[in-house]
Every structure is written in structure tokens, then in C-alpha cells.
Amino acid sequence: MSEIAQFEFNLKDMLKIKFLIIAAFIMSSLGSFSLYGQIGEEIRSYVDSSEIVLKNGRRLLLNSLREHNYDKAGEVYLYLLKEMDDKPYDAFNYEELLYINMILGNWSIFADKAKNFKVFIQNSTYPETYPLIDPLYRIMHNRHDQILKSLNNAKIDAQGRKVADLFLHLIKQQQTDKAYDEMYRKFMRQYPRSAYNNFLTLYLPRPSLYLSWSWSIGAHTMATTGSLERYFPSGVGGFMAMDLNYRKLYTSLFVGFATLDLKKEFIEPLLGVDTEFNKGENFSYGQVDIKGGYFILRNDRFHLAPFFNLGGAWLQSTRFDPEDGNDPDIYLFNTFKYGPGLHAEVKLGEWNYHGGYMGRVPAKHYVSVKFEAVYNFLNKAESTKFNGDIYNVNLGLVWGFGHF
Numbered sequence: 001m002s003e004i005a006q007f008e009f010n011l012k013d014m015l016k017i018k019f020l021i022i023a024a025f026i027m028s029s030l031g032s033f034s035l036y037g038q039i040g041e042e043i044r045s046y047v048d049s050s051e052i053v054l055k056n057g058r059r060l061l062l063n064s065l066r067e068h069n070y071d072k073a074g075e076v077y078l079y080l081l082k083e084m085d086d087k088p089y090d091a092f093n094y095e096e097l098l099y100i101n102m103i104l105g106n107w108s109i110f111a112d113k114a115k116n117f118k119v120f121i122q123n124s125t126y127p128e129t130y131p132l133i134d135p136l137y138r139i140m141h142n143r144h145d146q147i148l149k150s151l152n153n154a155k156i157d158a159q160g161r162k163v164a165d166l167f168l169h170l171i172k173q174q175q176t177d178k179a180y181d182e183m184y185r186k187f188m189r190q191y192p193r194s195a196y197n198n199f200l201t202l203y204l205p206r207p208s209l210y211l212s213w214s215w216s217i218g219a220h221t222m223a224t225t226g227s228l229e230r231y232f233p234s235g236v237g238g239f240m241a242m243d244l245n246y247r248k249l250y251t252s253l254f255v256g257f258a259t260l261d262l263k264k265e266f267i268e269p270l271l272g273v274d275t276e277f278n279k280g281e282n283f284s285y286g287q288v289d290i291k292g293g294y295f296i297l298r299n300d301r302f303h304l305a306p307f308f309n310l311g312g313a314w315l316q317s318t319r320f321d322p323e324d325g326n327d328p329d330i331y332l333f334n335t336f337k338y339g340p341g342l343h344a345e346v347k348l349g350e351w352n353y354h355g356g357y358m359g360r361v362p363a364k365h366y367v368s369v370k371f372e373a374v375y376n377f378l379n380k381a382e383s384t385k386f387n388g389d390i391y392n393v394n395l396g397l398v399w400g401f402g403h404f
Contacts, residue, residue: 050083050084050089051129053083054083054091054125054126054130055129057076057079057080057083057091058080058091058129058132061073061076061080061100061132062130062132062135065136066139070104070105073100073104074104077100089124089125089126092123092132093124094113096125096132096133097109097120097123098110098113098114098167099132099133099139099140102147102151102164102167103136103139103143103147105147105150107150107155107160108154108155110160110164111157111160111163111164114164115160115195117198117202118202140168147168148165151165151168159187159194159196163187163196165183166183166184166200169183170204170205175352176205180207181208184200188200209247210246210298211246211403212402212403212404213242213243213401214243214366214399215240215241215242215398215400216241216370216396216397216398216399217238217239217241218394218395218396218397219236219238219395220236220258221234221235221237221258221392222237222260222390223235223391224389224390225388225390226387227384227385227386228386231262231263231264231266231385231386232260232262232263233261233263235258235259235260235261237257237258237259237285238256238257239255239256239394240254240255241253241396243398245298245402247295248295248298249293249295250292250295250305250307250343251290251293252289252290252291252343253289253290254287254289254290254309255287255289256286256289256392257285258284258285259283259284259318260282260283260285260315261281262277262278262280262281262282262283265278277319281319282318282319283316283317283318283332284317284318285314285315285316286313287311287312287376287390288311288312289311289374290309290311291308291309292308292309293305293306294306300347300404301346302346303343303344303370303404304344305342307340307341307343308339308341309337309339309341309374309376310336311337311338313333313337313376313378314331315331315332315386316329316331317330317331317332332385333380335379336379336380337377337378337379337390338377338379339375339377340374340375341374341375342372342373342374343370343371343372344370345370346368347367347368348367348369350366350404351364351366352364352365364402364403364404365399365401366398366399366400367397367398367399370395370396370398371393371394371395372392373391373392373393374392374393374394375391376389376390376392377389
């Protein structure tokens with residue numbers, strides 16, 4: 001065979017091989033696209049029958065409870081537990097298990113869930129399943145007396161009965177109160193090693209610490225004594241304060257300010273030059289205090305606390321502008337101060353969110369009015385003309401959260 005003929009033969013073979021490779025690639029791609037489309041169609045048409053059963057079953061359970069059909073509700077509850085027994089999700093979360101068994105009067109099951117808090121708290125349902133917590137909570141709240149009667153007639157150990165009674169009290173009141181605090185502390189004293197301790201300490205709210213944190217703004221009035229009184233009358237300004245109260249302890253960070261009009265002219269040497277200040281000229285007064293006191297009365301409506309304050313106060317001329325770099329700061333006094341005072345506060349109202357209970361009670365918010373009277377001893381004045389002390393009366397509006 002000639003070299004030309006051999007070359008033509010090899011070329012034909014190469015073209016055939018190339019064709020076969022291209023054909024195989026095209027067939028493979030078509031097969032992949034077909035498989036991809038088939039999987040996508042399967043995903044779109046896939047239905048998780050367990051999720052549908054659970055969603056419909058939870059809806060039927062709630063309707064049965066609302067209609068007082070407890071036998072039907074119990075059957076649905078047991079069916080859903082069995083249906084989801086070997087599934088990745090649970091039929092009910094922990095809180096739902098507590099509510100349902102208390103409503104149905106399954107007190108021994110409630111006791112078991114409470115004792116084994118750390119085991120059942122891990123229960124989780126389908127993310128988008130039919131919601132039960134809020135409606136179950138409302139049923140619990142509205143049927144409190146009926147459920148409590150069921151508890152009193154139930155065969156349950158003494159500790160479990162007291163824990164259930166404590167939980168029912170919390171749901172009825174929708175918040176902690178003094179009775180709840182006393183019941184909680186009494187149980188922990190009587191049963192320091194109880195099997196229910198995890199439920200109480202990790203799930204139920206602890207007794208109130210009587211802690212509150214508040215902010216206030218209002219009117220700040222001041223008046224002077226001694227020789228200072230001859231030059232400055234009483235004045236009115238404003239204040240801002242942040243209070244932190246714990247049990248019987250009252251504390252506050254306070255900033256007050258006012259503008260005073262000079263009622264009698266005077267001459268004062270400034271930088272070697274006698275400077276005259278005229279009647280009616282404005283002076284700026286300010287003070288910053290830290291207050292600490294003790295509540296002699298603190299109840300749900302009224303506060304009364306004597307306190308002692310430490311801080312600083314100043315009285316400054318507004319004629320000069322030190323910021324321009326030429327004028328000096330002119331203070332008649334800029335000094336440490338201290339003195340006693342009395343704090344009183346009256347609550348106007350409070351509010352809270354009463355939804356499902358998930359191991360904590362949202363902090364209560366309140367609005368109140370506070371009144372304070374303070375006497376301030378000034379440590380030192382720049383001139384003997386301005387010796388004296390200052391007393392304040394403050395009236396303001398308070399917004400706070402926590403235990404009033």
C-alpha cells in the first residue's frame with residue numbers, strides 16, 4: 001500500500017473515532033439531562049405523608065379541646081404520638097406536651113415530663129406545622145379552675161402536685177407574683193434534692209428579685225440659701241435620670257440643669273479687671289448626682305425612699321463664650337456637693353405580653369410619676385458673695401421595666 005493510501009486510511013479511522021466520541025458525549029448528556037429532569041419532577045411531586053397527618057391531627061386535637069371533647073382529643077393525641085414514634089420529628093414539643101396532658105388530666109404523664117425535663121425539652125416538631133402553643137395557653141388560662149379541680153382529685157405524688165399547682169398559678173396570673181415566689185421558695189426548702197428541681201430551676205421562672213431599671217425626665221426646680229439667695233432667685237429647668245432598684249435598695253444617676261436670672265447687680269474682678277454683671281443677666285446652673293437610698297415602703301403602687309446624694313454643681317455666666325478661645329469660663333461656683341433627699345413614686349400603669357410560656361416571663365413594663373426633694377450642701381464657692389446651699393424639687397415621668 002502506498003504512503004498516500006495509508007494516510008487516507010488512517011484519516012478515515014480518525015474521523016470515525018472522533019464521530020463515535022462526539023456521539024457518545026451527546027448521548028451521555030441527553031441521559032444526564034433526562035435524569036436531572038426526572039429527579040426534579042420527583043422532588044416537586046414528593047409529599048411527606050407524615051407531615052400532612054401531623055398537621056391535620058394537631059388541628060383536630062385543638063378543635064376537640066376547644067369543644068370539650070376530651071375523649072376524642074386523647075385519641076388523637078395518642079395516635080399522633082404513635083404515628084411519629086419512628087420519625088425524625090416529634091408530634092409535640094415539650095411545652096405542648098405539658099399543656100395537653102394537664103388539660104386532659106393526665107397528671108402522671110405531666111409528672112413524668114416534669115421529672116425528665118432534660119430529656120423531653122429536646123422534642124422538636126416540623127418547622128411549619130400547625131401552631132398550638134398560644135391557643136393551648138389560652139385554654140389553660142380560661143379553664144384554670146376546672147384543671148385545678150382535676151389536679152386535686154388526681155392520684156399523683158405530693159411533690160408533683162405542688163409543682164403542677166405552682167405551674168397553674170403562674171399560667172392563671174400570667175406572671176410571677178408574691179404568692180408564686182412563696183410557693184417556689186417553700187418547695188425548694190422542703191425538697192432540696194427533688195426529682196423536679198431541673199424543671200423548677202431550668203424551666204420555671206425563679207422568684208422575683210424585685211429588680212427594676214427605669215429612665216425619667218421632668219421638671220427640675222432649685223432655690224438658694226445664704227448670701228447666694230441675695231443674687232439668685234429660684235429657677236426652673238429640666239432633669240434626666242436613670243434608676244436601678246433592687247429589693248430595698250434605691251440608686252439613681254441624675255443630671256439636672258436650669259437657667260437663673262441675676263436679681264441684683266455685682267462687680268467681680270476677672271483676670272485683673274473689674275467686671276460688672278447686670279440685673280436680669282442669665283446664669284446657667286447644672287448638677288450631676290449619684291444617689292443611694294433605702295425603701296421604707298415599696299409595694300405594687302407606691303415607693304418611698306430616703307436617700308443620700310453625692311455629686312457636683314456649678315453656676316456659670318452665659319455672657320462669655322469660652323469656645324471662641326478668647327473668653328474665659330466664669331463660674332460663681334463649681335464644686336462638690338452632698339446632701340439628703342426623699343424619693344417618692346406612684347405607678348400609673350403597667351403592661352406585659354401574655355402569650356405562650358416558654359420558660360420565662362417577659363419583663364413587665366410600667367409608667368409612673370416620681371417626686372424628689374433634695375437638700376445640697378455646697379462645698380466651696382469662688383467668692384464669699386455666693387456662699388450658701390441649694391435645694392431641689394423634681395417632678396418627672398418614668399418609664400421602666402421589671403418589678404415596680
